[in-house]
Amino acid sequence: MNRGKAGFDRFITFLLFLVFAGLATWGIGLAVDWDVAHRIGEYADRDFWAGLPDRENYANVLRIASLVLFVLGLVLLAVNIERKRLGRKTSPASGTAGVISIHPADLASAVAQTFEARDDIRSATCRAVQDRSTDVLEIRLRATADADVMDLREACTQASSDIAAALPDQDIRPRFLLQIEQVTQGN
DSSP states (O other), X not given: OOHHHHHXXXXXXXXXXXXXXXXXXXXXXXXXXXXXXXXXXHHSOHHHHHHGXXXXXXXXXXXXXXXXXXXXXXXXXXXXXXOEEOOOEEOTTOBTTBOOEEOHHHHHHHHHHHHHTSTTEEEEEEEEEEETTEEEEEEEEEEOTTOOHHHHHHHHHHHHHHHHHHSTTOOEEEEEEEEEOOOOOOO
């Protein structure tokens, strides 16, 4: 998520906090009989709110409000679940003889397959996404309980160097997530 979307989310969250905190404070104030809370309640036009369901256009107002809130909810959902996948990258080695391009997901898949060939790795998955305005190759490794973590760390460092060599002058960062299985207890 980029900074603009994160800022928008924080702004909406802050507005919701203010509304709900105000309503909660008012409700607590009414429960403990604070004068200020009762004065705030006097500003509300009780006749208007009491007679609102009896109006002819009440059903239409509810439909429009529901539609607006539904669309707003979809917009907030779309903003928060979007993951931008990385497209093809052109190599700086391209020249007049031709264009060399590589898809970062293919490179991440090759790295994952290399790790999967190891005896101490149960599974390896990958994805190439843009995460917070940063291009990331994420390789998730599930290792056996007896795996040598330092050896896996060295292999991840080597794979990171290989990714940098395969994508020169590209700002794509590898991310290795290592999950170690639990040790099984004997009977």
